[in-house]
Amino acid sequence: MAPRRARGWLKRATLLGAVLLLVAAGLVLAANLWVLARTRDRIQEDLLLCPPAPIGIVFGTSYWSRDGERNPHYAARLHAAARLMRLHRVRHLLLSGDNRTRYYNEPVTMWRDLRRANIPDAAMTLDYAGFSTFDTLVRAHEVFGVDRALLITQDWHLPRALYLALAAGIDARGCVAPSSPVAGEWRLRVREWLARVAMLGDLYLWHRQPHFLGPREPIRLAGDG
Structure with missing residues (x-):
């Protein structure tokens, strides 16, 4: 009797595990379809066709690959940001990235490379507390006073970034x-699918806050009074 009961418990546990896996997969799929549907019409793949905006937000990432x-x-x-400036699609760049330690500074690295591409200092603002896509976009609005912007990043990252920007x-x-x-x-694309699910939880369930907000420092565009 004992082996039979053990097999019964194992069968039920396997069935429960399969059901939970299907439910989880369904939630991931539904969350991603929702985010993609909400942002699809806001993505432009041709830089020449990107609509003008006062600010271009450049998301930091590591200078080196694995x-x-x-x-x-x-x-x-960086290439896209410099080109959008030359095309006059944006008037100013907000360079936002991770600067958790003195030895790792994404905003300054971007700033140096864009200076080499002849982008003037006056056209760039550095955000040293863009520890995540979430932090970057909340801070863009709350700290730097950004109300309208072009987001500059890869196609797989844009849906989540756009959704967060609209929410902010x-x-x-x-x-x-x-x-x-x-x-x-x-691997990045798979991780992004999971990150979109986590983002919805951040926004609607546990109401995530930025790691660091700080005082307002509105970006002043050249030529504005």
Whole structure:
């Protein structure tokens, strides 16, 4: 009798596990479809067709990839930002990234590279507390006074970034930073699917707050009175 009961419990546990897995997969799929549907019409893949906005928000990422080469996603974001400035699609760039330690400073790294691309200092603002996409966009609105912006990043990142921007009160559009596929990029895309689910929880369940907010420092655009 004991082995039979053990097999019965094992069968029920396996069935329960399968049901829970299906429910979890359904939730992930539903959350992603919702985010994609809400942001699809706000994404432009051709930089030449990106609508004008006063501010372009550039999201920080590591300068180096895991294999020790220059991160192509970083390079693509910086190239797109510089080109949008030259095309007069944006008037100012908000460079937001991680600066948790003195040895790792994404905003300053972006600033230095954009200076080499002849983007003037007066056209750039650095946000040193953009520890995440969430923090970057809440701070853009609450600290830097951004109400309308172009978001500059990869296509797989834009849906979540746009959803967060709209939730933060920013009228945002997304410009895809063109980049060639890289080895292991599928991991980033899978992680992004899960990150979109977590984002909905952040916004609607546990009401996440930025790691650091600080006083208001509105961006003043050149030529404005």
